Amino acid sequence: MPMSGFLPNWSPEAVVFDCDGTLMDTERHWQEARGRSFRDFGLLPPPGFAExxxxxxxxxxGRLMAEETNKPDLAADLASALLGHFLALVAEDPVTMPGASEFVRLCSRRLPLAVASNCPLEVVDESLGRAGLRRYFRHVVVPTESPGEPAGAEPATDGEQEPVVRPKPWPDVYSTAARLCGVPPQAALAVEDSLTGVESARRAGLRVLGVGPLPHHGDSGRADTWITGLDSEEVLSWARERMPS
Incomplete structure (x- = not known):
């Protein structure tokens, strides 16, 4: 799907980026980490699991891995193994996605930027720091509680504490990022590579630029526009025009 529709005619007031697969080339690390975790427990990945x-x-x-291999008691162990393998892999090889560094720098000329990720904070900070990108982001928002809250539940509050932030596809990471950037959600642009992330951003009210190969046989979910990569001259030209130095 070529870049079209809202992007050429609209200027966001903030940009919120996913990290894995959008800014950092880490999806291959997650895939390898899943494979290693399955092997740790003598399990075979079910067909189509990576997608x-x-x-x-x-x-x-980890829960999905356990359920799909009929080993529900291994959910916590698989999740722990998955994170451990991933942290080791990303520390060895932090690589940015094509065009990500330039697009971030262009957007940072005029706009507040944030990251909304399902990864632990230390993973995001380490990855972006090693890639030289962390300084461009005012805020990094990650989940503050474990997944598994019943569907339809609202983020809980406790006195003066901040509301909990649930993982994607809940909207919390994106709605929180827009709020921290000081803009209403409808004035912010989300940049995402997965349908889970697209759903999260749309539920939060952001406009969404999908990046990378179209998932699910061409289904772009609820993304407003989908491009093949942030190195696309079309999207870089748009950023240069909208974010002049």
Missing amino acids: RAQGVHYVDC
Whole structure:
């Protein structure tokens, strides 16, 4: 799907980026980590599992791995193994996605930027820091509680504490990021590579730019526009025009 529709005619007031697979080339690390975790427990990955797991919080992914291999008691152990393998892999090889660094720098000329990720905070900070991108983001928002809250429940509050932030596909990470950037959700642009993330951003009220190969045989979910990569000259030209130095 070429870039069209809202982007050429609209200027966001903030941009909120997913991290894995959008800014950082880490989806291959998650895939390898899932494979290693399955092997740790003598399990075989179910057909099509990689696509179903894309963008899913690692705790939910461990649960999914356990359910789909008929080993429900291993959910916590698989999640722990998955995170451990991933942290080791990303520390060895932090690589940005094509065009991500330039697009971030262009957007940062004029706009507040944030990251909304399902990864643990230390993973996001380490990945972006090693790639030289962390300084461009005013805020990094990650889940503050474990997945698994019943559907339809609202974020809980406790006195003066901040509301909890649930993982994607809940809208919390994106709605929180827009609020921290000081803009209403409808004035912010989300940049996402997975349908889980697209759903999260749309539920929060952001407009969504999908990036990368179209998932599910061409289904772009609820993304407003989908491009093949942030290195696309079309999207970089748009950013240069909208974010002049």
